[in-house]
Amino acid sequence: MNTTVTRHPARPATGAAQRLVPLAERLLGGALPVRVRMWDGSEAGPEDA
Numbered sequence: 001m002n003t004t005v006t007r008h009p010a011r012p013a014t015g016a017a018q019r020l021v022p023l024a025e026r027l028l029g030g031a032l033p034v035r036v037r038m039w040d041g042s043e044a045g046p047e048d049a
Contacts, residue, residue: 015042 025031028043035045 016040017042017044021045 017036018036021032021036021044032045033049035043035047035049037043
């Protein structure tokens, strides 16, 4: 299972998903099995979820 987080190399991760998903993955012990969309429009998780 792949987790995709859209990032721009020249810009630091500023979206809520980019900030909160690593914490959620650490707490859950692995990659998120679902795609999440945060209140600011940022998304993270598998493309096909």
